Amino acid sequence: MNASEMQGRTDVNTLGEFGLIEHLTREFPLRQPSTIKGIGDDAAVIENGDLCTVVSTDMLVEGIHFDLAYTPLKHLGYKSVVVNLSDIYAMNAFPKQITVSIAISNRYSVEALDELYAGIRAACDAYNVDLVGGDTTSSPRGMTICITAIGQCEKDLIVYRNGAKKGDLICVTGDLGAAYLGLQMLEREQRIWQDNPDLQPDLEGQKYAIGRQLKPEARRDLVEVFRKNGLKPTSMIDISDGMASEIFHICKQSGVGALIEEEGVPINQEAQLLALKFKLDPITCALNGGEDYELLFTIDPKDTDKVRFLPDIYIAGEILDAADGIKLNTKGGKLHDLKAQGWVHF
Amino acid sequence: MNASEMQGRTDVNTLGEFGLIEHLTREFPLRQPSTIKGIGDDAAVIENGDLCTVVSTDMLVEGIHFDLAYTPLKHLGYKSVVVNLSDIYAMNAFPKQITVSIAISNRYSVEALDELYAGIRAACDAYNVDLVGGDTTSSPRGMTICITAIGQCEKDLIVYRNGAKKGDLICVTGDLGAAYLGLQMLEREQRIWQDNPDLQPDLEGQKYAIGRQLKPEARRDLVEVFRKNGLKPTSMIDISDGMASEIFHICKQSGVGALIEEEGVPINQEAQLLALKFKLDPITCALNGGEDYELLFTIDPKDTDKVRFLPDIYIAGEILDAADGIKLNTKGGKLHDLKAQGWVHF
Numbered sequence: 001m002n003a004s005e006m007q008g009r010t011d012v013n014t015l016g017e018f019g020l021i022e023h024l025t026r027e028f029p030l031r032q033p034s035t036i037k038g039i040g041d042d043a044a045v046i047e048n049g050d051l052c053t054v055v056s057t058d059m060l061v062e063g064i065h066f067d068l069a070y071t072p073l074k075h076l077g078y079k080s081v082v083v084n085l086s087d088i089y090a091m092n093a094f095p096k097q098i099t100v101s102i103a104i105s106n107r108y109s110v111e112a113l114d115e116l117y118a119g120i121r122a123a124c125d126a127y128n129v130d131l132v133g134g135d136t137t138s139s140p141r142g143m144t145i146c147i148t149a150i151g152q153c154e155k156d157l158i159v160y161r162n163g164a165k166k167g168d169l170i171c172v173t174g175d176l177g178a179a180y181l182g183l184q185m186l187e188r189e190q191r192i193w194q195d196n197p198d199l200q201p202d203l204e205g206q207k208y209a210i211g212r213q214l215k216p217e218a219r220r221d222l223v224e225v226f227r228k229n230g231l232k233p234t235s236m237i238d239i240s241d242g243m244a245s246e247i248f249h250i251c252k253q254s255g256v257g258a259l260i261e262e263e264g265v266p267i268n269q270e271a272q273l274l275a276l277k278f279k280l281d282p283i284t285c286a287l288n289g290g291e292d293y294e295l296l297f298t299i300d301p302k303d304t305d306k307v308r309f310l311p312d313i314y315i316a317g318e319i320l321d322a323a324d325g326i327k328l329n330t331k332g333g334k335l336h337d338l339k340a341q342g343w344v345h346f
Numbered sequence: 347m348n349a350s351e352m353q354g355r356t357d358v359n360t361l362g363e364f365g366l367i368e369h370l371t372r373e374f375p376l377r378q379p380s381t382i383k384g385i386g387d388d389a390a391v392i393e394n395g396d397l398c399t400v401v402s403t404d405m406l407v408e409g410i411h412f413d414l415a416y417t418p419l420k421h422l423g424y425k426s427v428v429v430n431l432s433d434i435y436a437m438n439a440f441p442k443q444i445t446v447s448i449a450i451s452n453r454y455s456v457e458a459l460d461e462l463y464a465g466i467r468a469a470c471d472a473y474n475v476d477l478v479g480g481d482t483t484s485s486p487r488g489m490t491i492c493i494t495a496i497g498q499c500e501k502d503l504i505v506y507r508n509g510a511k512k513g514d515l516i517c518v519t520g521d522l523g524a525a526y527l528g529l530q531m532l533e534r535e536q537r538i539w540q541d542n543p544d545l546q547p548d549l550e551g552q553k554y555a556i557g558r559q560l561k562p563e564a565r566r567d568l569v570e571v572f573r574k575n576g577l578k579p580t581s582m583i584d585i586s587d588g589m590a591s592e593i594f595h596i597c598k599q600s601g602v603g604a605l606i607e608e609e610g611v612p613i614n615q616e617a618q619l620l621a622l623k624f625k626l627d628p629i630t631c632a633l634n635g636g637e638d639y640e641l642l643f644t645i646d647p648k649d650t651d652k653v654r655f656l657p658d659i660y661i662a663g664e665i666l667d668a669a670d671g672i673k674l675n676t677k678g679g680k681l682h683d684l685k686a687q688g689w690v691h692f
Binding site for chain 1: 355356357358360361363366367368369372373374375376377378380381383385389390392394395396397400401402403405407408410411427445446448449450452454456457459460463467474475476478479481482483485486487488490492494496498499538612
């Protein structure tokens with residue numbers, strides 16, 4: 001223990017993850033003229049002549065972000081890359097390179113690492129990115145993976161979190177909530193298995209949700225469609241912590257409010273049934289579940305026709321004045337304040 | 347444990363760090379036209395028009411790379427940044443931005459993290475780099491830090507490990523071995539303290555070595571001098587694992603051999619005395635100690651005058667044909683094969 005810890009001791013949990021990041025990085029000035037965007041978006045943006053370099057990094061820790069009891073190493077490798085690429089796409093940019101750093105205890109064999117890297121390679125193949133560097137080191141216990149994704153984008157095409165304007169339409173891709181429900185399934189089956197190792201897991205009918213949890217995909221396809229259709233969203237973020245939390249980020253950084261229509265929030269049918277099986281509210285799973293890696297973005301209403309007929313894009317609400325707050329209009333026609341994290345087990 | 351581990355199990359230690367990296371990354375093709383250099387140098391190089399982006403990443407794990415019993419968190423933060431910047435300078439490039447990811451257990455207070463970030467900030471101030479991103483997450487135990495440094499360089503000024511040619515002079519900056527000896531001091535004092543907590547540490551006369559271990563600096567000054575003098579080394583690497591190991595990297599990648607003159611290897615006087623106190627051979631400490639973060643580089647002999655009169659640069663040998671091997675000419679005039687790792691406790 002360090003001397004400063006003896007004197008005053010504030011538990012890190014008191015600030016929360018975002019609060020802690022804000023606290024720790026509050027006194028770092030940006031001095032390099034090439035730094036266009038520092039902390040506070042899906043990725044940092046660095047100027048290099050006409051093209052910008054877009055950089056995002058994520059750390060995944062065994063026992064916190066993944067449990068190897070039910071996560072195959074190949075899936076873990078794949079997912080670790082995809083979650084980073086998702087951040088680059090969320091800037092309207094295309095990832096080109098990654099670096100992968102891992103710390104591992106000696107309980108991992110070379111064969112186990114081969115599995116992990118087979119997953120990393122599969123993601124590099126699928127998204128056409130190059131592995132260009134990293135670090136491999138030992139750890140006293142467990143595994144930690146840190147991936148940095150590097151993308152490229154024309155400066156005037158980068159989409160930040162702070163560009164949403166009153167009247168903009170809120171769009172969301174794919175469907176939400178399934179990854180969270182997949183995790184519930186896996187954790188439940190693991191508990192059952194621990195209590196009775198002879199039982200075989202019953203994962204039938206939940207393949208979609210489990211696939212969403214174990215092998216998510218990033219929405220490169222839609223960023224490609226944006227380019228093809230000449231559509232530039234006014235703001236964008238990827239859904240890693242849940243749609244509600246991401247709406248709050250967009251509203252806070254853009255200085256606006258929002259109205260979300262429950263009817264517009266896309267939920268897969270299997271996920272809907274699974275939620276009910278777990279006695280969870282499907283809309284709560286969709287809004288707060290997280291790990292969907294879909295894109296949440298806003299568009300100028302004049303661009304409505306550019307998204308209206310596209311598959312897999314749903315208009316889920318509208319940007320309001322900041323004073324109007326952040327609201328959810330339920331299917332029953334009731335207006336609630338949207339909560340960034342509100343698990344309701346009923 | 348994963349199924350693949352059950353079948354065949356190869357211990358990760360059998361391959362060594364470099365062997366493991368080579369094994370894991372052997373099947374990753376480079377497909378992006380912007381990837382100029384992938385794995386295998388101090389940093390990756392990415393093309394962006396006229397300027398290249400240079401990227402390097404390092405992971406530091408508590409209990410492996412640092413021991414908080416004798417490493418103040420502020421120093422740890424500073425050093426974590428500097429070791430990454432050193433890799434960027436080793437490409438003849440200038441670092442501009444960093445991302446910092448940390449995983450921490452809840453035994454760290456906000457105040458402890460403030461100390462760590464004060465050190466990170468001090469390094470950003472000293473080297474004029476911007477903190478632009480990162481990740482902050484929990485860990486079940488201990489602390490892991492992963493830093494990615496991003497630099498810029500004109501494409502034709504980047505210096506790789508593979509450009510050394512027969513007849514080139516081998517140069518080294520600063521002095522070597524002191525950081526390793528500083529670590530020996532700190533570890534010895536910790537053992538004494540553990541055996542007898544009432545004893546005060548006796549670190550007098552070892553301030554230089556301990557400073558080199560706890561608060562190393564990267565050689566920005568010399569890369570600036572290279573620019574000013576119009577000097578472009580033919581190859582370059584930073585000394586993190588020891589000069590001998592780095593010479594092997596240069597020779598392997600350039601397809602050459604080398605002759606190192608013991609007389610030309612710079613050793614600080616305090617380090618010399620400290621080595622003898624520890625009954626270690628000073629030249630072995632200098633060649634194999636590591637963590638000096640000096641630069642090892644080769645120059646065309648026609649550039650000799652550009653370095654001859656510069657302070658803090660020493661000519662330590664000459665590049666030979668690959669067939670001549672990698673040799674050390676001792677002060678006594680004996681020719682030995684240089685060993686990349688050869689600790690001799692006499």
